Amino acid sequence: METINGYVDHIVWRNPDNGYTILNLIVDGEELTCVGNFPDIAEGENIEAQGDYTVHPTYGNQFKVASYEQKAPEDEEAIERYLASGAIKGIGVALAARIVRRFKADTFRIMEEEPERLSEIKGISARKAMEIADQVNERKDLREAMLFLQQYGITMNLAVKIYQRYGADVYQMIRENPYRMAEDIEGVGFRTADEIAMRVGIHTDSDFRVCSGILYTLMQASNEGHTYLPEEELSGRAARLLEVTPELIESHFMNLAMDRKIVMQNRGDEVCIASMMFHRMEENSAAMLKALDTQYDISESVVRAQIAQIQKKTGIELEAHQADAVVEAARNGLLIVTGGPGTGKTTTINCIIRYFEEEGLDIFLAAPTGRAAKRMSETTGYEARTIHRMLEVSGGPEGNGGFERNEQNPLETDVIIIDEMSMVDITLMYALLRAIPHGTRLILVGDTNQLPSVGPGCVLKDMIASKAFHTVCLTKVFRQASESDIIVNAHKINHGEEVVLDNKSKDFFFLKRYDADKIINVTLQLIVQKLPNYVHATPFDIQVLTPTRKGNLGVERLNKILQYYINPPEDGKKEYEHAGRIFREGDKVMQIRNDYQLEWEVRSKYGLAIEKGMGVFNGDMGIIEEINRFAEQMTICFDENHKVEYSFKQLDELEHAYAITIHKSQGSEYPAVVIPLMSGPRMLMNRNLIYTAVTRAKNCVTIVGDEQTFYEMVANNHEQKRYTGLADKIAGLNK
Numbered sequence: 001m002e003t004i005n006g007y008v009d010h011i012v013w014r015n016p017d018n019g020y021t022i023l024n025l026i027v028d029g030e031e032l033t034c035v036g037n038f039p040d041i042a043e044g045e046n047i048e049a050q051g052d053y054t055v056h057p058t059y060g061n062q063f064k065v066a067s068y069e070q071k072a073p074e075d076e077e078a079i080e081r082y083l084a085s086g087a088i089k090g091i092g093v094a095l096a097a098r099i100v101r102r103f104k105a106d107t108f109r110i111m112e113e114e115p116e117r118l119s120e121i122k123g124i125s126a127r128k129a130m131e132i133a134d135q136v137n138e139r140k141d142l143r144e145a146m147l148f149l150q151q152y153g154i155t156m157n158l159a160v161k162i163y164q165r166y167g168a169d170v171y172q173m174i175r176e177n178p179y180r181m182a183e184d185i186e187g188v189g190f191r192t193a194d195e196i197a198m199r200v201g202i203h204t205d206s207d208f209r210v211c212s213g214i215l216y217t218l219m220q221a222s223n224e225g226h227t228y229l230p231e232e233e234l235s236g237r238a239a240r241l242l243e244v245t246p247e248l249i250e251s252h253f254m255n256l257a258m259d260r261k262i263v264m265q266n267r268g269d270e271v272c273i274a275s276m277m278f279h280r281m282e283e284n285s286a287a288m289l290k291a292l293d294t295q296y297d298i299s300e301s302v303v304r305a306q307i308a309q310i311q312k313k314t315g316i317e318l319e320a321h322q323a324d325a326v327v328e329a330a331r332n333g334l335l336i337v338t339g340g341p342g343t344g345k346t347t348t349i350n351c352i353i354r355y356f357e358e359e360g361l362d363i364f365l366a367a368p369t370g371r372a373a374k375r376m377s378e379t380t381g382y383e384a385r386t387i388h389r390m391l392e393v394s395g396g397p398e399g400n401g402g403f404e405r406n407e408q409n410p411l412e413t414d415v416i417i418i419d420e421m422s423m424v425d426i427t428l429m430y431a432l433l434r435a436i437p438h439g440t441r442l443i444l445v446g447d448t449n450q451l452p453s454v455g456p457g458c459v460l461k462d463m464i465a466s467k468a469f470h471t472v473c474l475t476k477v478f479r480q481a482s483e484s485d486i487i488v489n490a491h492k493i494n495h496g497e498e499v500v501l502d503n504k505s506k507d508f509f510f511l512k513r514y515d516a517d518k519i520i521n522v523t524l525q526l527i528v529q530k531l532p533n534y535v536h537a538t539p540f541d542i543q544v545l546t547p548t549r550k551g552n553l554g555v556e557r558l559n560k561i562l563q564y565y566i567n568p569p570e571d572g573k574k575e576y577e578h579a580g581r582i583f584r585e586g587d588k589v590m591q592i593r594n595d596y597q598l599e600w601e602v603r604s605k606y607g608l609a610i611e612k613g614m615g616v617f618n619g620d621m622g623i624i625e626e627i628n629r630f631a632e633q634m635t636i637c638f639d640e641n642h643k644v645e646y647s648f649k650q651l652d653e654l655e656h657a658y659a660i661t662i663h664k665s666q667g668s669e670y671p672a673v674v675i676p677l678m679s680g681p682r683m684l685m686n687r688n689l690i691y692t693a694v695t696r697a698k699n700c701v702t703i704v705g706d707e708q709t710f711y712e713m714v715a716n717n718h719e720q721k722r723y724t725g726l727a728d729k730i731a732g733l734n735k
């Protein structure tokens, strides 16, 4: 091992999570590339490093640093170089020279111990002297805090965030209550905080730990869709998490309620406990829905006469419930329209749009996902946007002022129609309602038999269950068996009736296979050979939908296999590996969380941006167009030619999408769907799930697998219970 001394001329690259850094060090006037872990280093600093010289196949000679020490610059030249490097704001080249000329080798001691003396120098006021001293100390404090936090296994990136939040209080916070971080800092969950607490030696029954664990349990429950938990369920879950008794958990409920972190409410003979956030969202949403539900004094016969006119013009005669929906839309501020596939929801929306248009009203159309919005645009012929886009994403967290449109800056229109309402969770509903002023009509359209929203809440069902709002349920199926077995079978599935699997259909097939690898083989043949011609689509458009993420037919395994066959490695096709996944040019990928910061642009054929916007959302699908290793980014092309640059660091937000879960497919429609099916957990394998999968297909559904599993799913009407409070809160307003 060798020792070198030098100063950092330039930091070439740095990984903020682990401090891995490539930098140019000037050693005896010569430039040397050094690589290694540098938790905190700035350009201009002097270091003494131990390590070995190596030769990198591409980059040549390097020094691999095993350990290093920061050295206060010893000679005056080094001190001046450091100060002139811009490391301290307000000191440039000229001032650095003046300072060092005056204080010589004593410069740093003066800055730390007698900073007021800096004002002896021309160009430095007393205030500026103190600002410089603060910065010098801050850097020193930051460095010390970093070292302290790293003892507890905290990454650099997180350590900076923690230090920024708590400053000098960081030591006390970590020693006394690291659980505060789980509430205060994004990116720190209960588990991280608990791990730190364990290292610090905090007891398992500490009050802070129990309270934080309770809030964490409620948050975990919201990931399963619940907005509250019954008291017993909460104490049981939290007790298992913290490995303490349920009694200890229960003894903290009252304190948390007094601190306004949770809300306890009696519902029947049950005590329901919700986090304050979800309680408020539900309570405010209930009140806002009620406020929108005004009645308009419009005569029914006048509306019906208008409908007759519209029917004459369009040549479509509405069925009784459809016409009722138009009448209710005209006479009420809030209306819900539900129905399964092919029951005429779109036809009804179209008539409602025409009616309001003729009244001279402005109409906004929106849906929860990009694909659903696109479909709404196609079927209505009017522009439909995602709800996120309509509310104008502002870059902040969802539900917390994350949209430009809110009560201060509401949507300016007369009528808002939302499609695919079953997918809207309470967070998005709350954000939507905040942006709708009194006097705007709101029409919510959806299919209650679809899977519930991925996010917490059960908004559409709860609104219907409250019986507080006008609801029109469309039941007549307009498409006949000869036209579409997909629709007819979807309704049969929904009613638990027998579906004939004789493959005499034109659009509904069941290929019986009983072995996972055979099922995958058939799936591949369908995507690559059989279906593209049959449904006039590309393999990209044919979507594999599967119930699970894990297992032989889970998303993860299917994606690896499908990628290998559909988009195999090839010379000239660039690849990049991230977290065990190989992303390759030509891959089909999906964004897996809402990202309001990502910018997209539509480019002209000369590559110039002709339209720009922000936000890529959970479920958006695209193709990797280009991987640029030099710039460490890849270009993904999403629907409507929206091109987005992902830096390699953002790849956690992307997954392959050759196969996706049925849950993720909600609100989307594909020309053809292939569903590999083998037995799985009963809780998951229910009627809702197979119904949702089948209704995603426009032209063709093929299920490949075990017919027994299919029959069991159709028979299994057991839905996973969601604990949600919106219905009760709406009902409570009537009392």
Ligand SMILES: Nc1ncnc2c1ncn2[C@@H]1O[C@H](COP(=O)(O)OP(=O)(O)OP(=O)(O)O)[C@@H](O)[C@H]1O
Pocket (backbone or CB within 6 Å): 316, 317, 318, 319, 322, 339, 340, 341, 342, 343, 344, 345, 346, 347, 348, 478, 479
């Ligand atoms: N009153 C009607 N008379 C005759 N045909 C109708 C009527 N209403 C709807 N249809 C036809 O039934 C089919 C399904 O209607 P529509 O697309 O409106 O239903 P939907 O509920 O929106 O279906 P999906 O959920 O599958 O999109 C369409 O072909 C439509 O033209």
